[in-house]
Amino acid sequence: MSLLAPSSPHAHRPLSTSHVMAQVSLATLPALGVLTWLFGWGSLINVMLAVTTAIFAEALILKLRKRPWRILMDNSALLTGLLLGLSITPLAPWWLPVLGAAVAVVVAKQVYGGLGQNPFNPAMVAYALLLVSFPLPMSLWPQPLSLQAEPWTFWEHLTHTFTGSLHAIDGYTGATLLDAFKHKGALTAEEFWLQTPVAQAVLNATTGVSLAYLLGGVYLLWRGIISWHTPVAVLASLLILAAFFYGADPSQYASPSMHLLVGAGIFSAFFIATDPVTSATSHKGKLVYGAGIGILVYVIRTWGNYPDAFAFAVLLMNFAVPFIDYYTRPRTYGHARAQRGIK
Amino acid sequence: MAKIWDFHGGIHPAEHKDLSLQVPLRQAPLPAYVVLPLQQHIGAPARPLVRVGDKVRTGQKIADRQAGISACVHASISGTVVAIEERPIAHPSQMQDMCIVIESDGQDTWVERAPLINWQSANAETLLAHIKGNGIVGLGGAGFPTLSKIQSGRAHQLDTLIINAAECEPYITADDTGIRHYPQELVTGIRILQRILQPQQTLIGIEDNKPDAIERLREATIGTNIEIRVVPTKYPSGGEKQLTYLLTGREVPSGGLPADVGVLCQNVGTLIAVARALVQGEPLVRRIVTLTGHALAAPANLEVRLGTPIDALLRVAQLDPQKLARLILGGPMMGFSLPNAQVPITKTSNCVIAGTLQEFPSAAPEMPCIRCGMCEQACPASLLPQQLYWFSKAKEFDKARLYNLFDCIECGACAYVCPSQIPLVQYYRFAKGEIRKEESEALKAERARQRFEFKQERQAREQAEKAARRQGKTASAVQMEPSVQKAAAPASTETLDLKKLKIQLAAKSVAAKKAQQALTQAQEAGASAEELAELTKTFQNAQQEQAQAQSAIAQATETPTATQSPSPDVAELKKLKIQLAAKSVAAKKAQQALTQAQEAGASAEELAELTKTFQNAQQEQAQAQSAIAQATETPTSTQSQSPDVAELKKLKIQLAAKSVAAKKAQQALTQAQEAGASAEELAELTQVLQEAQQAQSQAQAALEQQQVPKTQHIQAPPKAADAHLKQLSVQIAVKKVAFRKAEQAWQQAHSSQQGDLDVLEAHMLNAQEALHKAQAELATYQAQQSSASNKQVTQDGDQHLLKKRKIAVSVAQAAVRSAQKRLDNLSEIKDTPSEQLAAQQARLASAQAQLAQAQDALAQAASTRTQEIS
Known part of the structure; x- marks a missing residue:
């Protein structure tokens, strides 16, 4: 009798990377549903295009790199495509999600060596690239379906996506609420809400989407897939800053609830900033990392050029991750104090 | 309710503890034979007290403890000692170790037991003596001799005794059963x-998943000052450090022990063994073992005689061999898997898991780390497992240490939770092993360095003697030349x-060629090494004769012209040149022979012989060269006015x-390396190289010395101090050269992974030290100089002094740093002897003292300078 003699530990928790990725993907589904319900088929089409492209690009690179196919089963390409598809405007032409997903997988992930090696969040790299390169189609959001007289059918939307022949008439589109608020000019906040009749409807719709993301985030917390540190730090820092400035001048600055519910706040806090590969390691580090994102988002939203800033904030904090990691190491058992930096 | 931290x-x-708790504890049947390893504990193995053929009784001491950390071994059954030999023991590497094998007589006759009747009134020493005499060790898993643990605990200020009944590993129920x-x-x-240690509090730490055991403990501890602390079930709460917290x-x-914070931990099983030893006089001959796993039809806890083969126990528990996929000794988290069951139960074996493939599926393929941080959330030592993993994988061991790799207790929690199925603990074991290896190698290098210092001293002495002899020889040879000349001259007139x-030459050439052919043929035919050696010798002889004939002809041809030449010097020169040519030919031939032998794969001895021949030839060649050079120089030197110049030239030559x-x-060494010569040969060649290099640097030094005084004569008035200074500088230069050479040699050897790296490294370090010493010497000397002539010293000189002092300080700092590093390395290794540590500490202290002195000197210099400036 001779048995295999692997070393300890012999027991293993039945949890795999692909399972983690699948859980995160699953947690986005409520929001995808709400997006489709409130803004039409665009998001679903985006997600399908981005996911297909991402998986195809991953497969291509794996073949080029002569890596085993089982890597494709880790669901990471699926998740990247999904997150990108969700963050792009429902009115996007087909090449936006396709180009974005290809860039995310090939340039932002596989070029660095694949899963676990990329310093920057792939979906956000792609999003930032698209936003900088194609600002117009990227910032054109549809009005909620409730404001549309004749919402597109799925086939109509598909035709629009691929041919662009069905020009979205003016009533269908508009800048995002954050964009509109930013460019309210001399209006006070109160006047803005009064003078922009659709604003309240848009606010309601985005709030619905945000709550759906929150639901998914809570699910991930419950399943222990993510820790609370990053999302709480992101949202808390954002809210604290918003509350401070809103408290100082409510007529000029957006309210904390608007910062929280409009735009990509909750989505990014639970699904983007928690990307394990590109975020800080320790709990303390995650708090610092999340707070950095929240602060940057507020700063860019309020005083910067872009209406929303999660992609840039996350990417900037990705840069800072090694630094954060060096200075937020936990105190090891039996040591008087935590070590900082690296000698 | 007391606080739980x-x-x-x-x-x-998943706990799987109920599997082995279905049936009550029972005695395992007496085995037919037992295999008792002499080392069932941490520390020195016991020394056998019995011989093969001796009759032993149960409980009889059959192996005695050694001094220091050790424990004795007792016969666990009565019968006959049938073997004292190496047997496979329970070890992941299928290691064998010395064991005493006893064949049972089936009687289980006990020796007369010697209980301690009145342990309640006995003093601590008596109690300890009984613990010692009964071979008690920690039964929790590590097997640290209980006597040593208590003694080291008594050396500290203990206030808490902790009884570890947590038993946090899944499957294991041995302690639970023991308590119940x-x-x-x-x-x-x-x-x-308590009587021995007199602690202020005694705490039993037990996980809340053992309600029966907790109830029994409550009943048993009524009226005592023993507190029961129920802790939540969480792995690894039974770790000594975790339970203490x-x-x-x-x-x-x-790097410390619980005793450092006033705590001593003892395992449940150990304490039961202590009670049995003292109250019943029963030495440690049995223990409770959990037999569990789904490949067993009747899992149970058994009281097992030590040394019982595991396969016998598996039969008792009705193993289904078809189902068995993994056999684990210990728990599933920290136990190790056994390749087979033919190994004995020892004092530390608490659990045997016969697992099925469903229970323990083969490891899934390792996926890339996604830095999810689950390992960090699971680590009971608050480490960053994923960072340690990256560092271990990239072999960045310095960083791994900086991230407290050695605080990892290898509990396996990180690997358990890792979604990418990375065997993290394996990486840490690898890194730890590599670091320990590096440290032991550093230690070895240090020892080699010391050895080398002695050797070098001896070699330097021999070299000096040799040089003296050689000088004498060349002198006599020069005197002899003219007479040879005269004798040869008349004969050479005839064509x-x-x-x-x-x-003659032609005949010899033919003979040489034939010998070579024969050799080649033999090589191709695959002749035996001896034959080849013989043929090689013939070939070499032939070549030598050929060379001799050549030189004779050359002499004959040259002499007529020599007679015509006006100066006898010129003739001599020619002759020397001929000699050189002959020697060169001989050297080249020897080299060829060596290369051939290497290609033919000759034996190491042959190669060594050939190498020696080659080296001799080269030496002769070099001698001839120098003789020629001397001869060439002499005429010119007679023309030159200064004898100094002549000497200089000579030195240059x-x-x-x-x-x-x-x-x-060096060429020879490189060739040997390429040819893949053996380590000894390489070492020999390296030595030759080093000698040659030394000789070279000596020559250089001599030359520089010669040059220095000359320039001094011209430029400056002779000053003894200056000369000494120069000498020191020259020394430094020489040492620098030596160091650089040593470094090169080491690097070469290192990159080719050949040769005795230890020796080379030691040599390099040695050279470096010598260099530093020389520098320091220079610095001190200059300091003395300047202080002597303090009044005349200009600011410039002071600055110079300051610089020197600074150098001295930095040299001392470097020494301190290296001493500190070595000390750190030593102290990281758990079982470094304390004397060694102390010695290293002393070394560090002296280095620090030197540094302080140097800093003092620097400060003084600095203050003098500022004073002067102001």
Whole structure:
């Protein structure tokens, strides 16, 4: 009798990377549903295009790199495509999600060596690239379906996506609420809400989407897939800053609830900033990392050029991750104090 | 309810404890034979007291403890000692170790037991003596001799005794069973320890998943000052460090013991064994073992005689061999898997898991780390497992240490939770092993360095003697030359002679060629090494004769012209040149022979012989060269006015010759390395090279010395101090050269992974030290100088002094740093002897003292300077 003699530990928790990725993907589904319900088929089409492209690009690179196919089963390409598809405007032409997903997988992930090696969040790299390169189609959001007289059918939307022949008439589109608020000019906040009749409807719709993301985030917390540190730090820092400035001048600055519910706040806090590969390691580090994102988002939203800033904030904090990691190491058992930096 | 301090991390693996708790504890049947390893504990193995053929009785001491940390071994059954030999023991590497094998007589006759009747009134020493005499060791898993643990605990200020009943590993129920069946013995054991240690509090730490055991403990401890602390079930709460924190809130310092924070931990099983030893006089011959796993039809806890083969126990538990996929000794988290069951139960074996493939599926393929941080959340030591993983994988061991790799207790919690199925603990074991290896190698290098210092001293002495002898020889040779000349001259006038010589040469050439052919043929035919050696010798002889004939012809041809030449010097020169040519030919031939032998794969001895021949030839060649050089120089030197110049030239020539020799030696070494010569040969060649290099650097030094005074004469008035200074500088230059050479040699050897790296490294370090010493010497000397002539010193000189002092300080700093590093390395290794540590500490202290002195000197210099400036 001779048995295999692997070393300890012999027991293993039945949890795999692909399972983690699948859980995160699953947690986005409520929001995808709400997006489709409130803004039409665009998001679903985006997600399908981005996911297909991402998986195809991953497969291509794996073949080029002569890596085993089982890597494709880790669901990471699926998740990247999904997150990108969700963050792009429902009115996007087909090449936006396709180009974005290809860039995310090939340039932002596989070029660095694949899963676990990329310093920057792939979906956000792609999003930032698209936003900088194609600002117009990227910032054109549809009005909620409730404001549309004749919402597109799925086939109509598909035709629009691929041919662009069905020009979205003016009533269908508009800048995002954050964009509109930013460019309210001399209006006070109160006047803005009064003078922009659709604003309240848009606010309601985005709030619905945000709550759906929150639901998914809570699910991930419950399943222990993510820790609370990053999302709480992101949202808390954002809210604290918003509350401070809103408290100082409510007529000029957006309210904390608007910062929280409009735009990509909750989505990014639970699904983007928690990307394990590109975020800080320790709990303390995650708090610092999340707070950095929240602060940057507020700063860019309020005083910067872009209406929303999660992609840039996350990417900037990705840069800072090694630094954060060096200075937020936990105190090891039996040591008087935590070590900082690296000698 | 007393406070429980929750530790960071931890996991909740499936427990599977009920599997072995279905049936009550029972005695395992007596085995037919037992195999008792002499080392069932941490520390020195026991020394056998019995011989093969001896009759032994149960409980008889059959192996005695050694001094220091050790424990004795007792016969666990009665019968006959049938073997004292190496047997496979329970070890992951299928290691064998010395064991005493006893064949049972089936009687189980006990020796007369010697209980301690009145342990309640006995003093601590008596109690300890009984613990010692009964071979008690920690039964929790590590097997640290209980006597040593208590003694080291007594050396500290202990206030808390902790009884570890947590048993946090899944599957294992041995301690649980022990508590439920022997609560009174456990309490007696605790009271014995209380008597020895006199702790202020005694705490039993037990996980809340053992309600029966907790109830029994409550009943048994009524009326005692023993407190039961129930801790939440969480792996690894049974780790000594974790339990200490859970119950007291004190953290065991890194690299320390619980005793450092006033705590001593003892395992349940150990205390029951202590009680049995003292109250019943029963030495440690049995223990409770959990037999569990789904490949067993009747899992149970058995009281097993030590040395019982595991396969016998598996039969008792009705193993289904078809189902068995993994056999684990210990728990599923920290136990190790056994390749087979033919190994004995020892004092530390608490659990045997016969697992099925469903229970323990083969490891899934390792996926890339996604830095999810689950490992960090699980780590009970608050480490960053994923960072340690990256560093271990990239072999960045310095960083791994910086991230406290050695605080990892290898509990496996990180690997358990890792979604990418990375075997993290394996990476840490690898890194730890590599670091320990590096440290032991550093230690070895240090020892080699010391050895080398002695050797070098000896070699330097021999070299000096040799040089002296050689000088004497060349002098006599120069005197002899003219007479040879005269003798050769008359004979050479006849051309007939020349012809004869030429014919001789042709014959010799033919002979040489034939010998070579024969050798080649033999090589191709695959002749035996001896034959080859013989043929090679013939070939070499032939070549030598050929070379001799050639030189004879050359002499004959040259002499006529020599007679015509006006100066006898020129003739001599020619002759020397001929000699050189002959020697060169011989050297080249020897080299060829060596290369051939290497290609033919000759034996190491042959190669060594050939190498020696080659080296001799080279040496001769070099000598011839230097002789020529001397001869060439002498005429000019007579013309020159200054004898100094002549000497200088001579030295230069010598240097050139030595350089040639060194280069040749290096070539030989490189060739040998490429040919893949054996380590010894390489070492020999390296030595030759080093000698040559040394000779070269000596020559260089001599030359520089010669040059220095000359320039001094011209430029400056002779000053003894200056000369000494120069000498020191020259020394430094020489040492620098030596160091650089040593470094090169080491690098070469390192990159080719050949040769004795230890020796080379030691040599390099040695050279470096010598260099530093020389620098320091210079610095001190200059300091003395400047202080002597303090009044006349200009500011410039002061600045110079300052710089020197600074150098001295930095040299001292470097020394301190290296001493500190070595000390750190030593102290990281757990079982470094304390004397060694102390010695290293002393070394560090002296280095620090030197540094302080140097800094003082620097400060003084600085202050003098500022004073002068102001």
